Amino acid sequence: MSVIKEVLRNIISRPVTLKYPQERKELPERFRGRITIDYDNCIGCGLCARVCPALAITMVNPPGKKDIRSRRPLVHLYKCIFCGQCALVCPRKVISFTHEYELASYDKEGSVVAPPFVKKGNKGGRELSKG
Amino acid sequence: MPIVEIPVGPQHPALKEPIRFIFQLDGEIVVGAEPRLGYAHRGIEKLAEHRTYVQALYLSERICGICSVAHTTCYVETAERVFNVEAPPRAKYIRVIVSELNRIHSHLLWLGILAHEVGFDTLFMYTWRDREMVLDLLEMITGNRVLYAINMIGGVRHDITPEMADKARKVMDYLEERTKYYKRVAEEDPVFNNRLAEVGILSPSDARRLCAVGPTIRGSGVKTDIRRDDPYSAYDEVPFNVITYDEGDALAKTLVRIDEILESINMIRYALDHMPGGEISVRVPMRPPPGEAVGRVEAPRGELFYYIKSDGTMRPYRFKVRTPTLANIPALCRMLEGIFVADIPVVVASIDPCIACMDRVLLIDKSRGKKWVWTKEELRRYSLKWYEEHGRR
Structure with missing residues (x-):
């Protein structure tokens, strides 16, 4: 008896699944997607790189400069575990998470959050592969 | 033969x-x-010795994907004993709420897998659909569906706002109705009775002797639950019943888990209503004093055990985990006989x-x-x- 009731209910009800690329689910405010860093206000303290559990953040120097103060964080998204610890420890709160979750890319360039001084062509190079 | x-x-x-x-x-x-x-074997215990206490927290979360919050709760409870700090009361309540949501999602997932094993795929689809509601709730509170990263040493990261609490209450009402339906299915459906009743019986004496934990031992009528026996977080303030069934077969274990979902729903409602105000985290130094601590947590699968030893540096000197499945393996071998x-x-x-x-x-x-x-x-x-x-x- 209950089987017939379930069948009838399911005939008239809509499917629960979404047609993904066309329909998208609304993401909650706290969702942790792709990392963004506001490099203008970053002071280059390096706390994020020290605290990262996945060792996904490296501090890089601008070309020609070697001093410790001009280093800026570079995030390897393919290593990132999206725990948000870097955003938590950042003293200037410049690290935040967007709602972008489709992070697949064809090259390493697309999977890196880099400071503006890192040249485009260099992003897949030796400099990024270490660390 | x-x-x-x-x-x-x-x-x-x-x-x-x-x-x-x-x-x-x-x-x-x-x-x-x-x-x-x-x-x-992934060498997690050794790896944790090369990570700071904060980094090891995220490592412990990745020991198990399904009961990840049980692992972090156990880690932070143990680490807080090493650091000699205590989480604020509101943080403890948030830990209880997230832990119980995690228990509901784990038990619903398990019920679906069991239904799939007995060839009852309709129930599998139903439970996984309802589990999605819990995952959405967890995503709203913590920011992720599975690896929540909400616990931190000295408190929790995110607060539960009144709007979130309202939404959680609505989901709890829906889930309570559905879980009662699943209980009726488990008790009355001939598929479940044929396949689960009197299968894989674990007697209470065997369960005690082989040190089974969690729903496995409670399905054999032994009343034990870390949340009651050795309360952590705010479990000493949230009332709940320890569910036991006496039969010891697979059906009893199923009913224990379904009833635990209902208990968890009530616990979440109580915790949402009685949550104290105030801070959600306290500041913790980078280095703990030398010392050692153990922590026990009732994960969805049973008792989870952590041991952390500190030598005063930024990294744990020794990190030991005993998961509930390991404790249940001897009992499982006994259940498989016959x-x-x-x-x-x-x-x-x-x-x-x-x-x-x-x-x-x-x-x-x-x-x-x-x-x-x-x-x-x-x-x-x-x-x-x-x-x-x-x-x-």
């Missing part, structure tokens, strides 16, 4: 983690089971294994000199076909 040995496992990465069993068969009856563990081959999937599923797999079953019939290999899926199909032919025992 000679005793035939069949090895089961170890590989089946898609559905469950690797574990190998050697079953001794007398015809269709299992007379002995011998486990072989260690295929999923059952039919067709019941193996159900009995193994009944402990809710976190490492278990029956991917490749090599069957050797010595009398006929035949050898063949079965996958887990084929074993499941065999069990469904066997019961179609033989009906109710």
